[in-house]
Amino acid sequence: MRLLANTTALLGKELQTEFRSRELLITTMFFVLTVIALFSITFDAAVSDPKNVGPGLLWLAILFSSSLMLQPCFLKERTNDTLSALRLSVGDPFAIFLAKLVANVCLLLITELLALPIFAVFFNVKIMRVFPQLMLVFLLGSIGIAVTGTALSAISSQARMRELLLPMLLLPLLVPILLASTEATVALLGENPALRLDWMAILAAFDLVFLTALWLFGEYLLEE
Amino acid sequence: MKNLDSVFAAYLIGWGIFFVFSLSVARRAAGLKEELGRLKERLQDSARQGK
Amino acid sequence: MAKTGVYTFLVCVLMGVTAYASFYIAPTESTMGLVQRIFYLHAPSGMVSLMAFMISCIGSVAYILTRKPKWDWLAVSSAEVGVAFCTVVLLTGPIWAHPAWGVWWAWDARLTSTLVLWLLYVAFLILRTMIDDADRRALVSAFFGVFTFLDVPLVYGSIWWWRTQHPQPVVFTSAGLDPTMRKVFYLSWLSLTCLMALLIRQRYELESSREELRTLEQELEAT
Amino acid sequence: MRRNARAPSESCETWCEADAVSERIGRPAGLKFTKIEKRFGSLYALRRLDLEIAPGECVALTGRNGSGKTTLLRVASQLTRPTRGELSFPGLKDGAVPAIGYVAHAIMLYEELTAEENLQLFGRLLGIAEPRRRALELLESANLATRATSLVRTFSRGMKQRLAIARALLSDPGVLMLDEPATGLDTESMAWLRNRIRELRDQGRTIVMSVHGESALSQLATRAARLDAGTLVADTRGGATFQSVFAVGEA
Numbered sequence: 001m002r003l004l005a006n007t008t009a010l011l012g013k014e015l016q017t018e019f020r021s022r023e024l025l026i027t028t029m030f031f032v033l034t035v036i037a038l039f040s041i042t043f044d045a046a047v048s049d050p051k052n053v054g055p056g057l058l059w060l061a062i063l064f065s066s067s068l069m070l071q072p073c074f075l076k077e078r079t080n081d082t083l084s085a086l087r088l089s090v091g092d093p094f095a096i097f098l099a100k101l102v103a104n105v106c107l108l109l110i111t112e113l114l115a116l117p118i119f120a121v122f123f124n125v126k127i128m129r130v131f132p133q134l135m136l137v138f139l140l141g142s143i144g145i146a147v148t149g150t151a152l153s154a155i156s157s158q159a160r161m162r163e164l165l166l167p168m169l170l171l172p173l174l175v176p177i178l179l180a181s182t183e184a185t186v187a188l189l190g191e192n193p194a195l196r197l198d199w200m201a202i203l204a205a206f207d208l209v210f211l212t213a214l215w216l217f218g219e220y221l222l223e224e
Numbered sequence: 225m226k227n228l229d230s231v232f233a234a235y236l237i238g239w240g241i242f243f244v245f246s247l248s249v250a251r252r253a254a255g256l257k258e259e260l261g262r263l264k265e266r267l268q269d270s271a272r273q274g275k
Numbered sequence: 276m277a278k279t280g281v282y283t284f285l286v287c288v289l290m291g292v293t294a295y296a297s298f299y300i301a302p303t304e305s306t307m308g309l310v311q312r313i314f315y316l317h318a319p320s321g322m323v324s325l326m327a328f329m330i331s332c333i334g335s336v337a338y339i340l341t342r343k344p345k346w347d348w349l350a351v352s353s354a355e356v357g358v359a360f361c362t363v364v365l366l367t368g369p370i371w372a373h374p375a376w377g378v379w380w381a382w383d384a385r386l387t388s389t390l391v392l393w394l395l396y397v398a399f400l401i402l403r404t405m406i407d408d409a410d411r412r413a414l415v416s417a418f419f420g421v422f423t424f425l426d427v428p429l430v431y432g433s434i435w436w437w438r439t440q441h442p443q444p445v446v447f448t449s450a451g452l453d454p455t456m457r458k459v460f461y462l463s464w465l466s467l468t469c470l471m472a473l474l475i476r477q478r479y480e481l482e483s484s485r486e487e488l489r490t491l492e493q494e495l496e497a498t
Numbered sequence: 499m500r501r502n503a504r505a506p507s508e509s510c511e512t513w514c515e516a517d518a519v520s521e522r523i524g525r526p527a528g529l530k531f532t533k534i535e536k537r538f539g540s541l542y543a544l545r546r547l548d549l550e551i552a553p554g555e556c557v558a559l560t561g562r563n564g565s566g567k568t569t570l571l572r573v574a575s576q577l578t579r580p581t582r583g584e585l586s587f588p589g590l591k592d593g594a595v596p597a598i599g600y601v602a603h604a605i606m607l608y609e610e611l612t613a614e615e616n617l618q619l620f621g622r623l624l625g626i627a628e629p630r631r632r633a634l635e636l637l638e639s640a641n642l643a644t645r646a647t648s649l650v651r652t653f654s655r656g657m658k659q660r661l662a663i664a665r666a667l668l669s670d671p672g673v674l675m676l677d678e679p680a681t682g683l684d685t686e687s688m689a690w691l692r693n694r695i696r697e698l699r700d701q702g703r704t705i706v707m708s709v710h711g712e713s714a715l716s717q718l719a720t721r722a723a724r725l726d727a728g729t730l731v732a733d734t735r736g737g738a739t740f741q742s743v744f745a746v747g748e749a
Binding site: 148151152155158159160161162165168169172173175176179180183198202205206209210213217220221223 | 339391394395398401402405406407411414415417418419421422423425426429430432433434436437440
């Protein structure tokens with residue numbers, strides 16, 4: 001019970017600090033926009049078949065931007081050593097991870113909500129008719145990115161070269177997410193849209209496996 | 225028999241990687257052993273002076 | 276030291292026998308011909324690299340629970356040996372693919388998964404160089420070691436399922452092995468596993484003598 | 499000026515009736531370090547430290563930089579895990595951990611939140627009753643009530659330190675760990691700090707504070723100890739006088 005209370009309190013703090021400064025959200029959104037635009041130019045979206053190439057590029061853009069967006073997640077807890085204050089106050093250290101995880105999922109979803117229409121315009125793909133299913137795929141994908149990203153942010157905040165380290169650690173780890181969500185999105189944007197439950201199962205399995213790993217071993221990352 | 229050379233190449237490279245790995249580890253280990261020897265001597269000297 | 280000497284000799288003999296078997300005892304494969312013999316090094320190396328990564332994961336979990344440095348040494352040693360075996364797979368793959376199918380790199384399920392595995396564990400080794408304090412490095416890389424190993428089945432599963440969705444003509448491992456080929460394959464697997472054990476032991480010794488050196492340096496400082 | 503250690507049985511006014519915060523107990527507790535060792539790679543921050551602090555004692559800890567003072571305080575407040583050795587709390591049933599307040603060099607507060615938001619956040623995390631009332635009460639005692647709704651970023655060093663101490667007192671802890679609380683304080687905050695620590699000490703809380711040699715704070719202490727290279731080298735309980743502990747401390 002205390003875990004839930006701590007998580008909601010911390011989530012309130014995460015979202016409050018984020019929406020008070022809004023820097024992270026704006027820079028991430030702009031970065032996603034840039035990457036999608038550049039992909040569209042290089043792959044000349046209009047000519048090649050956008051239905052198959054597009055989703056892959058969209059998800060790559062999301063992976064790149066999230067690996068950069070998740071950088072400061074634990075780094076900002078090191079200024080003024082607020083991490084120690086949190087560790088002293090919370091009952092279960094997993095609450096710190098859970099709150100940051102949920103906050104990151106929200107940030108990712110907001111970024112994706114902006115990126116989708118832009119992607120639809122650039123690759124002239126109809127998304128409105130499959131929007132709910134699409135959002136489900138994006139939710140599962142974002143949870144997977146946020147779980148691994150938050151854990152790796154706790155790692156990279158303790159290492160040198162942390163700007164490069166997080167993307168290098170995160171991107172190979174997210175291969176299953178990249179494959180499954182791209183395939184699911186392709187299936188949804190195709191002629192007869194179908195919600196591919198097999199790929200959704202892989203996404204759900206990924207999220208579950210890494211959420212449990214974080215729950216079991218996460219606290220050791222915060223130790224001194 | 226024409227692509228016999230690629231089979232040889234594959235085995236050469238394969239075993240080569242194992243050999244290079246083992247060699248580099250052995251070389252580093254030798255360096256450490258020698259360093260260890262020198263340190264042990266210095267320890268004995270300082271111990272002898274200490275008595 | 277004698278035990279390692281004998282063991283090294285045994286492994287060399289075993290490797291020699293395997294090479295002889297791969298070249299002479301195993302029949303030449305009908306379609307691809309001679310170049311198929313690379314299979315006896317390529318495929319078992321992939322399996323042995325997975326075994327090495329499993330040992331590394333066991334080392335990582337044991338370190339998290341017991342905090343004894345020896346488990347961390349095991350984790351890093353077997354990870355490095357695993358990466359060495361992965362490199363062998365990734366290099367022998369194209370050498371086999373080029374003459375057999377005219378392409379240097381085939382996006383075959385197993386080869387692609389091994390590539391991702393290689394990226395994961397090289398990242399693991401690079402992470403270790405980025406953290407200075409020994410205990411912190413051990414704990415953090417142990418966590419990442421567990422994370423990476425949990426990712427392996429998901430990587431293999433998703434790439435295998437992705438490959439079946441988009442079937443591709445080039446097939447690497449010729450499934451239909453006749454009995455003698457299968458025997459030589461198992462012999463090769465056994466010899467490479469013993470080689471893995473030897474390399475891990477050797478790398479482990481390096482770590483323990485490094486620790487010995489450090490404790491000696493401290494003693495000198497203290498006196 | 500030297501106060502003898504308060505007899506534990508003396509009545510306790512304020513902290514007695516404060517309700518125990520979840521499984522942590524607000525009553526003051528003693529601390530016992532048995533052969534504590536903390537190694538950062540090849541560097542020994544703490545080396546075979548044996549120290550016992552009785553409930554209600556106010557200990558001044560001195561020693562050169564890097565002698566292990568900060569590590570000792572972090573081990574005591576359970577932020578750092580000792581490589582070897584064991585920290586125990588005599589007087590409490592085994593396994594129970596007393597509420598411990600910790601003030602470090604870093605202010606351990608969110609600069610992008612206001613003073614009130616900071617205290618309420620940590621109060622809710624600790625699970626104390628009516629965090630809002632407790633936060634206002636502590637802001638009052640730190641004379642920060644007027645700046646309750648301004649961002650901590652706009653605070654001076656002295657104000658931040660006072661707020662940090664307020665945060666440490668949220669769970670009404672029986673044990674307080676203060677790491678060089680006086681650094682960077684202006685005279686006005688320094689006076690406030692001295693009165694506050696005297697008040698906390700008189701309430702019977704166990705206080706361990708690291709200080710830089712003889713100073714206004716060290717006179718409040720009922721006991722002094724000096725650390726050097728990770729071990730205890732002088733302790734007034736061990737017969738050393740206050741002067742001898744502090745004199746060499748500056749070497």
